[in-house]
Amino acid sequence: MQLAQGMEYFFSGFSLITRKGLKRFVFIPLVINILLFGSSLFFLYYWLVQGFDYL
Numbered sequence: 001m002q003l004a005q006g007m008e009y010f011f012s013g014f015s016l017i018t019r020k021g022l023k024r025f026v027f028i029p030l031v032i033n034i035l036l037f038g039s040s041l042f043f044l045y046y047w048l049v050q051g052f053d054y055l
Contacts, residue, residue: 016022 017026
């Protein structure tokens, strides 16, 4: 029951993206999150590679 309701909310969220006023509230945080997670994964990988080379 909750899974179906969650999927319904997930897909209804996509209809909100097409609204004109909400695009900036969706895309700007999305871009910021992609940049933050991408850079943190890059630095984590770099740190782990150097750590394993040190061992």
